[in-house]
Amino acid sequence: MRFSRLIYLSILLTVGLITLSQVYCEDEVNIDLDRNELEQGIPEGEFNSMDDAISKMTGRNEANHDELEQQQQEQKELTPEERQKHLQQKKARDRNCSPDLPHLSVGDVNLTAKNFEKFKQENEVFLLGISDNQCDHCCFTEGMLDAVHSGMQTKLHTYNGKRIKVARLDLFQKMKLSQKERDAFETVPRMLVYKQHQLIILIRLRNGEYYPYESYYIKNLFLHFINRVLYPVLNLKTTEQIDLFLDSAKEYVEHSKFYQNKYEPMGDFYYRMGKRVRVLALFNDKKEYSNEYKLFQKAAQSLVRRDDLRIAVVTNKTLVQHYKQKFGVKWFDEYSLNTIVLEREPGVYHFYDIEKESDDIAYWINKMSLSKLGDELNRETEVISKMLNEAQGIMFINRGNANYGADSKVAKDALQRVAPVYFQNRINFFYAERQEQLEKRTRLGIMWDKVPSFVMVTPKQNYFPIDMEVNLGDASIVDKVLQEHIEDFMKGRLKVPDQTYDQASDSRDYEILDRLSNVRSVNKRSFVNTVTNPDHDILVFVYTSDMQSPNWKKSTQRAYDFDLIALQLRELKIKSVVCAGYDVNVEGMIAEIDDPNVPAIYLYPAKEHSVENRVTYNKKTVDLSSVIQFLQQYAEKKFKVPKDVMDAALKQKKDKNTSTKQVTGKSKDSKKKTEL
Structure with missing residues (x-):
């Protein structure tokens, strides 16, 4: 009997808890709906107790009872999907967020722990927008993603003729992720392109890679990034296509399968880029050099984050021989018909001899994209430098300044004389003149305003600055100061002003x-x-x-x-x-x-x-x-x-101060007794 009574009581208790949870959830919905009233604030002195204030703030006082009942009725009439959408729209508070596009609202599917792995296996390619529903400002990406999503829905842009889906992932939910995924989902909001590379037939798994988008949130730029990920190498088949491709002064109109219905140009952004690089591989015998061809494609895939870079290939023997005759040793080794040509700027070429070169192809492309004389530090060269992960020498100058202009010109000329000597020693040199770059000086230990100033920076961001306070009228002295600082840096003689990354960890x-x-x-x-x-x-x-x-x-x-x-x-x-x-x-x-x-x-x-x-x-x-x-x-x-809340906080502060004074007083008395 006692056992049956216990079972009966436990059932009653469970039913009661479920009922209470339903009431609580409904109240939570009402609290969110009443946000406008909460944000207006509560007048002081209107309440007799904290409970009264809370009752008012949550909209549960008797005066609002009828209004709340009406709101509850309206909520009950909504479907769960409509209720969720309504709540999401309420959360669109950020300056760049549209009420029509609330947080995590754009996409074909929301990924969860249950469907995540299955979705990856079923989709060779998809776009992934990750966010966190606790992040107020993260919905600013919804507008651009919505514009891209529209093109995917209508198959304006496809992958091998197939529709590209847009998936969303809320990182606030707990999910088991691989280390690769944790690294890729490092920050929010973030958009990535997922692409499968290899099918392992025996275990029926696909080896996929996430490519994070790190450029500006502009629709056409994102489309170009997607195109580079899906089709990293263009296949050029005519001399007209090749000549247009190599004319980097103009934006090349691509004809990949992604753009087969409509090409959407970068437009003004293309012409504002500080660097525009073209790479063209010519394979006279693709079968004989099949391994080199695969390495070339792998290198192209690894470089897709560079907005300034486009890569193409020519495999037609007649075309290869035509360009061998036209450019000779500017493009080819004397005895070879297979080469990789890089055009850093119109008419400036470097070639990679496939039969003799030992450098990694991706490394070579990044390295040759930079000038031996030193490049201007801008967004494009910063991306290249990060990918190279080598030491940097940065000269901060301001040639437009009345006080520092002449000295800045002398310092830049000195940098261009010294830089080529160390270019092959895995050091890259830059000069920084734009205002946004000059503002970075303090992060690199340059605490003075005067320019020119020079700093050496390690791949782990340890820095070694000098102020260049020398006789800038004597070019030989300027060159000597730079060379001595670089030599001391290379030989480890300079003192690290801050601890290294490993020490910090x-x-x-x-x-x-x-x-x-x-x-x-x-x-x-x-x-x-x-x-x-x-x-x-x-x-x-x-x-x-x-x-x-x-x-x-x-x-x-x-x-x-x-x-x-x-x-x-x-x-x-x-x-x-x-x-x-x-x-x-x-x-x-x-x-x-x-x-x-x-x-x-x-x-x-x-x-x-x-x-x-x-x-x-x-x-x-x-x-x-x-x-x-x-x-x-x-x-x-x-x-x-509420006044009673503030009064309680003030009283707590007063009591804490009194307690601290008493402890301090006892400590002083104890000290005096010890001294006596």
């Missing part, structure tokens, strides 16, 4: 990340986009996880306090404030912070020039009442906090 406190579980982590790449969001006031906690740093202990203590503040602001429904964390040990100091005081808290208000209008939180303690007062004074978005 060994000394990193990973537990500090656990203390910031309620704080959004930002990196160097996403920092500017985060703090310039006009819809939110951004509160940034700058800290160091380096256990060797004298500021580490203070960072760990303040990390706990800041994380508690982030949680309390969330519980109070203050949605206009976003709390973020930035680790200078991992990401390095950036111009938007540029302050050696760590740890520190900064407010970037939700308005134009938020970086220039940054406000520093100067109080010694980080508590709720102090932070709220700070935000109410300096934040652009106004909000109000």
Whole structure:
């Protein structure tokens, strides 16, 4: 009997919990629907208790009972899909987000743990848009993805005549991913092209690769990236096609299967690129050199991230012999009819002798894309440099400046004389003159304003700057200073101003990340986009996880306090404030912070020039009442906090201060007794 009663009671308890969960879920829907009221703030002094305030903030007071019942009825009439879409539209708050295209709304299929592997096996090629539903600004990619998706749906662009599907993946859901996938899905939002390369018949698995898109979010640029991934090598069949292809001054109109219905040009972006490179392989005997041909195709596939590069091949023997006669030793070895030609700029050629060269083809293409005399540092040359992963020598100049113009010209000329000597020593040289490049100087240890200045940078981003304060009127002295600095760098004589990446990893406190579980982590790449969001006031906690740093202990203590503040602001429904964390040990100091005081808290208000209008939180303690007062004074978005909540926070602060004074007093008395 007792056992049966226990079973009966457990059934009643289960039914009750299910009913309560349904009520709770419905209330959550109503809270989200009532966001406009929450964001307007609650007047002070209107409530007698915290419960009364919460009741008002969640829309559950009696005055709104009829209105809530109507909203509940409307929600019940919606299908689950319509309800989900409605909630997604409510979350489209970012400046670049359209209510018609809410977060993760574009695509053919949403990938989950259940269908992920099956979808990959069934689709040889697909586009993947990854995001995180907790990321407020990530929906800015939806517009471009929607435009691309429309072309895929109508088969305007295809892969071997087949429709290309668009899949979406929400990283907020827990999924088992391979190491390759974790690396590819490193940041959000991100768009990738998935392409299968090899069918292993025995185990019926396909070996696929993810190609992340890292250029500007412009539809036609993304289409060109997709085309390069799917068709990395163009097959040219006439002299007219070859001559047009080699004319890099003009954008080449491609006729790959991807563009067979309509070619969509890069347009102005193509002509604004700082570099435009063409590579043409000529195989007189494709069968005899089948292995070299495969290596060439593999190299082309690995270089698809370069917007400035297009690669083609000619296998027609008559055409190969025609160009052998036309260009001779400019393109070919004297005794060979097989070659790879690179045109760095119109009329400037380098060729790779397939029969004699030992360099990796992809490496050779990247290396020959750069000038021995030094290139201007721009977006295209930065991509090439990262792919080469070699040391760099960067000369910062400003030839348009009245004070530094003459010296800058002398320094650039000196760089072009010295650079060729070291080009084959896996060092690449650049000069930086554009404003966006000059702003990067502080990240490379150049803390002075005067130019010219020079810095050597290792592949792991250790840097060795010099200020070039020499007699710039004497060219031989300038050359000597540069050569000595480069020689000292090559022989390891220069002192590393900062610790290396490996040292930083060994000394990193990973537990500090656990203390910031309620704080959004930002990196160097996403920092500017985060703090310039006009819809939110951004509160940034700058800290160091380096256990060797004298500021580490203070960072760990303040990390706990800041994380508690982030949680309390969330519980109070203050949605206009976003709390973020930035680790200078991992990401390095950036111009938007540029302050050696760590740890520190900064407010970037939700308005134009938020970086220039940054406000520093100067109080010694980080508590709720102090932070709220700070935000109410300096934040652009106004909000109000219930009076009893603020009173409780002030009382808690007062009690804490009193307790601290008592402990301090006892410590002083104990010290005096010890001295006596």
